[in-house]
Amino acid sequence: MAITPGNDLKPHIGIFGRMNVGKSSVINALTGRKQAIVSAVPGTTTDPVRKAMELGGLGPCVLIDTAGTDDSTELGRQRVDKSLEVLSEMDLALILFSENKLEEPELLLLERCRHLGIPCLLLHNKSDVQALNRAVLPAIEASIPVLEFSALYPENYLPALLKTIRQLLPESSTQSASLFKGIVSRGDMVLLVTPIDRGAPKGRLILPQVMAIRDLLDNEAFCVVLKETQLEDYMNSSGARPALVITDSSVFDQVNKLLPPHIPLSSFSIAFARLRGPFEDYIKGTPYLDKLQDGDRVLIREACTHLPSCQDIGRVKLPAWIRRYTGKQLEIELCPANNKALYPMASYAMVIQCGACMSTPRQVRAGLAEAMAAGVPLSNYGLAIAWMNGIFDRVISPFVKL
């Protein structure tokens, strides 16, 4: 499933169910367009497919069509795994059934949602052919809404479905939290240090930098954007007293040395990690860098595939720094977006996650869930780099009371 820039910041609503229950048809009914391929042949949808759309009264969101979860062929089992994997990233799951068949495949999906804490609703599709018989429901928890639907004649059913979706979507998935609210005040001056090296994309800034600028403006702060090579001149000549300096983590060492110690310093990666990831776990886990041993496996998790500078840091710089800092023979593996790690998560001595500026908190937690359950120490790019440069306390202090 390719990540589309920006989509990942919107609430994710997935449609799940057996083959042929009408999942793709429901997507088309919700979007009002024939976007998804529909056919009477079971197994038409093979991979998760995302559609960005505006849902009535809810604003932008991402709908995800999935393959049926009752396909028992060899290839089908892989598709089922993919559907279930995607389920763990959803903010809301629509579980479709038809002909009053509420059996093992549906109960499995309900159980998954309960286990993962994902809100869900049951949608009885094809109600134009056979109306819902509520007698099939008693086994189902009363708290799960059950609605009738017909993707062939959606007009009568859409208002109730949209209303229920709006009610069930957690508020956190529709409001994007602010990076710097409560951290900077109106009129504060914030310096953003953005290296323009060979790894930087041509002609533009990378997304975390752009998002930071927008967030600072939303918080009525001033921001000055400069390169690390301009920092010294700027500080000497302007007499500026920044309330905060946010830098790319890759130049932490340089910026830390140039900046007077009383000026708060942190990084883009850390600012995002606080919003998107299990920040406290990262803070607790980072010191484990000192305990790594020869032969340990370290997993570097990257949430996006398209930012060259991120690739550079995850693939080249960070592994080299970790090897140099620890002096140990480590097996360091990079796990790019949407890929599975080579080994079970529990077999890693440590997992280091990028800032995940493109992902929802639910997606980050889903990706780390196995490692968290196994008690594997977690860290984040910026926090790990800061630790290795001896400036950990300095860079977390803008966000954490020490």
Ligand SMILES: Nc1nc2c(ncn2[C@@H]2O[C@H](COP(=O)(O)OP(=O)(O)OP(=O)(O)O)[C@@H](O)[C@H]2O)c(=O)[nH]1
């Ligand atoms: N009568 C009726 N037929 C429907 C309804 N929804 C879907 N269908 C039909 O059911 C068949 C399967 O629809 P799809 O939307 O492709 O079902 P799906 O769940 O996406 O199927 P897979 O991708 O194969 O898992 C098609 O022939 C649709 O026209 C409905 O509400 N009423």
Ligand SMILES: [Mg+2]
């Ligand atoms: Mg389909």
